[in-house]
Amino acid sequence: MRRAFGLFLLIGYSNLLVDAIIDVAWWSSVAQLSTSPLLASSAARSQCTHLKGLSPGQSQICELFSDHMPAVGTGAHNAIQECQHQFRSHRWNCSTPFGSGYIGPIHQLGTREAAFTYAILSAGVAHEIGKRCKKGELSSCTCSQEPKPKEVEDDYSWGGCGDNVDYGSRFSRDFIDIREKEESVKRSNDNGRSLMNRRNNEAGRKILKRHTKPKCKCHGVSGACNLKTCWMQLPAIRDIGQHLLDKYRTAKRVQINNRGNLQLLANGNEYPVNRIAGKNGSERKARGVPPTDLVFMDDSPDYCRYDRSLGTVGTEGRHCKRGSSGAEGCDALCCGRGYNTLTLETTAKCKCKFEWCCKVVCQTCVNSTRVDICK
Ligand SMILES: *[C@@H]1O[C@H](CO)[C@@H](O)[C@H](O)[C@H]1NC(C)=O
Numbered sequence: 001m002r003r004a005f006g007l008f009l010l011i012g013y014s015n016l017l018v019d020a021i022i023d024v025a026w027w028s029s030v031a032q033l034s035t036s037p038l039l040a041s042s043a044a045r046s047q048c049t050h051l052k053g054l055s056p057g058q059s060q061i062c063e064l065f066s067d068h069m070p071a072v073g074t075g076a077h078n079a080i081q082e083c084q085h086q087f088r089s090h091r092w093n094c095s096t097p098f099g100s101g102y103i104g105p106i107h108q109l110g111t112r113e114a115a116f117t118y119a120i121l122s123a124g125v126a127h128e129i130g131k132r133c134k135k136g137e138l139s140s141c142t143c144s145q146e147p148k149p150k151e152v153e154d155d156y157s158w159g160g161c162g163d164n165v166d167y168g169s170r171f172s173r174d175f176i177d178i179r180e181k182e183e184s185v186k187r188s189n190d191n192g193r194s195l196m197n198r199r200n201n202e203a204g205r206k207i208l209k210r211h212t213k214p215k216c217k218c219h220g221v222s223g224a225c226n227l228k229t230c231w232m233q234l235p236a237i238r239d240i241g242q243h244l245l246d247k248y249r250t251a252k253r254v255q256i257n258n259r260g261n262l263q264l265l266a267n268g269n270e271y272p273v274n275r276i277a278g279k280n281g282s283e284r285k286a287r288g289v290p291p292t293d294l295v296f297m298d299d300s301p302d303y304c305r306y307d308r309s310l311g312t313v314g315t316e317g318r319h320c321k322r323g324s325s326g327a328e329g330c331d332a333l334c335c336g337r338g339y340n341t342l343t344l345e346t347t348a349k350c351k352c353k354f355e356w357c358c359k360v361v362c363q364t365c366v367n368s369t370r371v372d373i374c375k
């Protein structure tokens, strides 16, 4: 029981921070795995328990599947880089405050940006695991076992070793989503946020699977196509980033209803969101948001100012485009604070001439470029 209201406020507030930090802490731990050597099985146990922020269930999976962990790390790392690429001209640029020691963005609120982050991280992990299955780098999976898809023509042979998107997705689901179901990690009052996270994790994996396609190649002497082989090929992370950016733009706002399910908020009409694990099985089949759509619950902050507790870096110092009416335009990006213009001068060799005999003589040209930088 709370003894004093003031104390409760304090605890409530710091819990919010801790939740947000734990979310990034485990991604940061995992992302660092990408550069560490394969966890040796004897050392795995202690390595897994020392990874900051893993839930008890995740630690167990980490021990059992220690050879998967560098792939999880690389997948997370690639996903964060792709997120930074896709949002490079937005106010929110997928970064954490410098010096916070974390890799990847912090999301205290259930915003669209959080939805995008969860989706791309879970897709990134599934992607990397699926690729490594194909390469034979993981002990418990091999090439894709998928039967020949209808769109592959009869004279093409199916059986090239394909990326294993199904295994990758399953592992990503087991490892990432488990923390949303564990009582010790789950935000006690925030079942909605857990459902939202799981839903967006799944959307990321579904989009990955949807864009995994047969790829075919001809073999034969001097260009003749005597032998045609096809296999399943994962899309590039760049494609996934672009598809998820579209989904980010059309993300659907949801809220948790009193039966403990997420439901769509649209023009005052409330539709249950399908395929969300609710208590009542019949809810899952309800019409609503397609499972590849992203969902969010909270309005985004404006991301204008540095705010360590929200995990936002602000837009001071960002390069903007004068006169552009898009997100990268100075008006939008600098939040009305204005911008400074700098002239950058670069020198390069130019107007080179050949002189008899035998040298090349160049002049030095100065190229000055103007850059606008948010105040
Ligand atoms: C689910 O809920 C509906 C109405 O909300 C109810 O009619 C149905 O019996 C419930 N099904 C189960 C399996 O509880």
Ligand SMILES: *[C@@H]1O[C@H](CO)[C@@H](O)[C@H](O)[C@H]1NC(C)=O
Pocket (backbone or CB within 6 Å): 084, 088, 093, 095, 313, 314, 315, 316, 317, 318
């Ligand atoms: C995001 O913006 C901040 C603030 O201007 C900047 O310091 C950081 O380098 C940017 N991150 C990326 C990945 O561009």
Ligand SMILES: *[C@@H]1O[C@H](CO)[C@@H](O)[C@H](O)[C@H]1NC(C)=O
Pocket (backbone or CB within 6 Å): 346, 367, 368, 369
């Ligand atoms: C000057 O530098 C800018 C930016 O580096 C480049 O885009 C542009 O082509 C350069 N102009 C010339 C004349 O070299």
